[in-house]
Amino acid sequence: MGLRRTAWRRKWGVSLAALLGTALLAGGMQPAEAKTKDGKWRIYLSLSYSGNSWQSEAANIVKALAKTPPFDKTVELTEVISGTDPQAQISDYESMIANGADGIVSFPISSTALNRTVHRGCQQGTLFFMYDATVTEPCAYNISYITSGFGENSAQALVNALGGKGKIFLSRGVPGNSVDERHTSGAMHVFKQYPGIEIAAEYYSYWDDRTTQQETAKALAAHPDVDGIWAQAGEFGAIQALMQANPDRLVPVTGENSNGFRLALANPDYQAKGLAGVSAGSPPAQSGFAFKLMMEILEGKREPLAEGERNIQYPLPWVPADKVQLCKGDTFEDGCNTFPEGKVPSSFVTEVFNPELLPELSLASALDGKPTADATIQPLPADAVEKAPDAPGINCRQCEAPEDIYSLTKVEPTVKP
């Protein structure tokens, strides 16, 4: 019965989407009317919670772009922080729609709970652009790295560094969260191929440095002989816990993009003690890309995508230890990707820049939301949009993941299973 229902739904869903798609294509090139009294676009930046470096950097990027000419004259940006309660974000979305929002750039707190409100907003003509986290409502645009294979690629890099065998820890994100599920199932797909890999402990670190440090310390009490750590965000805490337990012995660690982690990876002392690994994962720059893409569609410079085609993949940053390069200035110039010690907090997430998609940004944009002097908004490259594969429960409902969902894109296996 469930199956039949699904098929029925999909059939109607597809034809409805096609209908809407043609309607949008027909009228799409006519730019919509800006809605504030002084002729600016009314845009909301809706955060779920604020309070870690990643969230505030992502928000600051959007704020900096909105102050960069010509957006400073054409965009009225309002930031709203809803907190960790989906009910609060639903309430705020409703208020934004009621206020006649032209567009909402948002980090959604839930991939499913907001759908109904988002759907209604789309019907009222509001554009929804989600960054990093996603919703499964097809009328919203999702700009996210989630489908880009962080879990499987970083797991393979760890397996390579360990020569295919050893005791490892999994430092996961938030229990009951679909992003954590996707990353971990990708990683497990790789680990399961290697019988020599033993998962000694698996714990939840809530994507936070300090929690990672404490949870890793607990796991180290039981398994001081660990050989490697696969971590999601918070990875710098894992390194600090290792240093605390035994200052003379480090092990390979894969993790996300904190500045402290990248500095540690490139530190020759640490390398001599055994640290290796790769820095990958979620870039705050996604928010800027989402915002610019939304503005191009609003201003009629780019055609809207058809419903069901609105999942856009942001490329996965991938920085192994030998690719860490310190920046001399305040931007990512000449291929650098890490700031020197003391310039930013160690929890600062480095992937705030993207020379191709976001040439307008500098360090002050990410830290304080300030526009870069003399910068103007540059058009996105024509081929900027890369469609993301389906990920059930993450960017689509009633859909199936492609068979090669866990195929490696950044690293080759150097050891045979």
Next chain:
Amino acid sequence: MSDTGISSSSFAARGPSLRALAESALLIATIYLIMGAIYVSVQPSALSAYSIESLFNNSLPLMLAAAGATFVILQGGFDLSVAGVISLVNVVVAVTPLEGPLGALGLLAIALLIGMGVGAVNGLIVAGLKIQAIAATLATMIVCQGAALLVLGAPGGYVSDFMAYELTGSVLGVPLALWIALAGVALWSVYRRTDAGRNLLAVGQDRKAAALSGIDVARTEFFSFVWAGAYYALAAYMLAAQTSTGSPNAGEPFLLLTFAAVALGGTAFGGGRGSVTASLFGAATLMLMQKVMFALGVSSFYTGVIQGLIMILAVLFAAGVQLAIRSGKRP
């Protein structure tokens, strides 16, 4: 705390206007209306049928959770299990594919069974084994959260169209959510006049005196947890309908908000004074506050400052009115 002095006769005779006032929910209703007036004046579109419907749909789960918690708090207990029960029931509803009105009814029965079951366990531990309610319910909350993770590992699941649309719609032009809230008010005004209801308040005012006057204190405690569980289950059920999905973490935001709503309603922690109706208004006020904050356009970083001040001012306002009435009564 102002309510520590106990006059031995206070629970037997229905107190004078002060107690009546505290139980009538009049103060918090006034605060709610004032806030509503501010909201409407800044945001005229707030009066559209859709806005009203969505506001009530959004508020109902917290209102029900706060109503449930009030039963336990009135008898002098504390119930943290609200967060766990809401998560557990929410995911069970979302993974059980039952269609149509009958399916929705079946799910409601399942939800209530779980909620009242956990409530009964709480009641047995607290009333039977004499363990402090806050600690016991912390443990059951954690167990329920674990169970919720086992039922559904990540947000998702499926909620029937009937639940998603009919339960969040309107009946006779009034949002169903409002009907349910009104039913809660009606139920309470009947319940507090029954023996069980009077016993609940009596136990909260003075356990020893209540026991001496022949009230079965343990039984009263036990059932307060069971009723609370039923309300939490209903909250989780309506949350599933409103969001069309389940999440193993659905209950977490409810933990502190529920008690904030109860306290805002003027119900005394420690028991004996307060009402379910007031808690319903307390919760609705908290949710309305979110709207008012948005409408006022407070700078996002500092919304918390305003939120906190409003909470304190609301309580002070209620206390001030009570004080004025009390001093007016005295010669």
Next chain:
Amino acid sequence: MTQSSETMDGPATTPQDTRRAQRLSSTSVAVIAIYGLVVAMILLSRAVSPAFGGLSQVETIFYLAAFLVFCAFGQGLVILVRGLDLSIASLITLGGVLSTALMAGSNDGLFYILPAILLACALIGVVSGIGVTFFAIPPFIMTMAVGIIVYSLCLGFTQGTPRGFPSPLLRDLMQARLLAIPAPIWLLLAFVAVGTVLQGYSAFGRKLNAVGNNPEAAYVAGLSARTLTISAYAVSAACAGLTGILLAAYANGATLRMGDDYLLPSIAAVVVGGSSILGGRGSFLGTVGGALLLTTLATILSALGIGQGWKTILEGLVILVALIVLREQVFDALQAGLRGLKKG
């Protein structure tokens, strides 16, 4: 508030003193039992991992429990005077944020900046205390509102990104060892010693107990119940600030959510440790035992190779069993049984 039985009896009488002495002894039995439970759990945990059961595990437990003990002490004092402090999560954050921002990675001014931060936190506690005492605002609402306000101020102050670094001296302190034992554990022991004396054996502690047992009587006896209650909130806030400063030193930076993990556990540690949530009864040594119990449990659970759902369920069940075993009634019954045996 419900009155516990002995406060209903009015002025002190001889039979009451005997009862109180008896209660005291069963309370201290309960406290000893917590530590027994902790030791038993550590020994049994060898079955979970061969690396367990040793000194290094004990060291980890003490180290991690230290943060919880620091903030649970304040929470315990507030609970003793019939309150509840929900603002500690935000005050931990405030302590961490201020210390990294003001120290900015140097040792300059450490010895006046740290006391200044603790004082600022204590003042916020005073505000909570004044709200609770003079304005009769329920502690739950008052401290929650203050917590929301402080968090919001932290958010605004940092613009979302906490800056700066902890002072190197503090960071080294968190890493240092003295006589082969990590410095924070020495700090913990010193804190426990001072805290135990303060809560259990000083005039201040006795007065707080009196306020918790019966606020009206304490006032009549010439002690200012309000001042005492306010000071409990101030100490709690300062303890939370201290926890935040040390956490930031431990993690080499502050985050705005760093206090969240300590709110419920701080209450749980106090209550598992045998204090009454209704005030007037509790010992700091019990709270320390509660914190050690919770941390030991978390350490063991983390090493278990089962899914998070089962881990969480197990955590709840173990806490429940501990509560049932540690009930005073159990020890009262045991004592009664022993007396019966002696007589018979």
